[in-house]
Amino acid sequence: MTSDGGHDGAQYLAGSPxxxxxxxxxxxEPRRPADLTDTVDATRTTIQRILGGFRERDWVVKRDAVYHVTPTGERVYNAYERLLDEVELADRYGRFAAELERVNAGFPAEAIGTGELTVATEQNPLAVVDRLTGLLREANGAEIRAVSPVVVQQFNRAAAAALDDGSLIELVIDQDVLEASVSDFGPATDRALDDECATVYVSPEPIEYGLFECDGVACVTAYDRQNNPRCVLESTDPVVAEWVDDRFDSLVDDAQRLSAVVENV
Known part of the structure; x- marks a missing residue:
């Protein structure tokens, strides 16, 4: 059998359930062809044809009329199952990964699938907003670090409640969020300026994804082109936590304190 980098074998296996x-x-378990016919919904002819294809590829051997999987056959099957798992993962996390890649966020591929994903749907377009609001309300006096590309009344109220409970909040926003906050949410902006437990930074560059970190849980929020939150990943995985820490610190390094820029708005 000629080698084509494994494509023929992969196509052969995937081509038929x-x-x-x-x-x-x-x-x-090793089986005779007749046993396979009883177990798998296929004719004896089909089973024999498949076994012939497997033997041609050295995935099985025949010993005393019984077919046994070879070590390479077992590896092929395991790899196929892993591929199916990866495809299923891609279906689940595809929108999240695509929106982050669209804005060049640099989210690590190995972090996909490491936590719980909440996705906004047509039936529940506010699912992500509700989840993030819930996390804020669950802070219970903890230290919170967050980055947000939008200003949302639910977030403001939940943040105010967290401050009332004794939380320390560090928040990074961009110029557009600042202008919207000053224009539409004056009291929240005033509290951000006056409350010593709240530290707000203004990024000179547009922010296109969200971050949230509290009590060992790191969250990453993907937004669509209209700045609607579409997906949020919650994870305790060290890879995600380190990435969120690095991104937050990088944004803070380039930002200014709210008090330094608000009078120019």
């Missing part, structure tokens, strides 16, 4: 079922069955 019956082939996958036969290899899965043999991986669990």
């Amino acid at each position: 019956i082939r996958v079922a036969v290899l899965r069955t043999l991986r669990r």
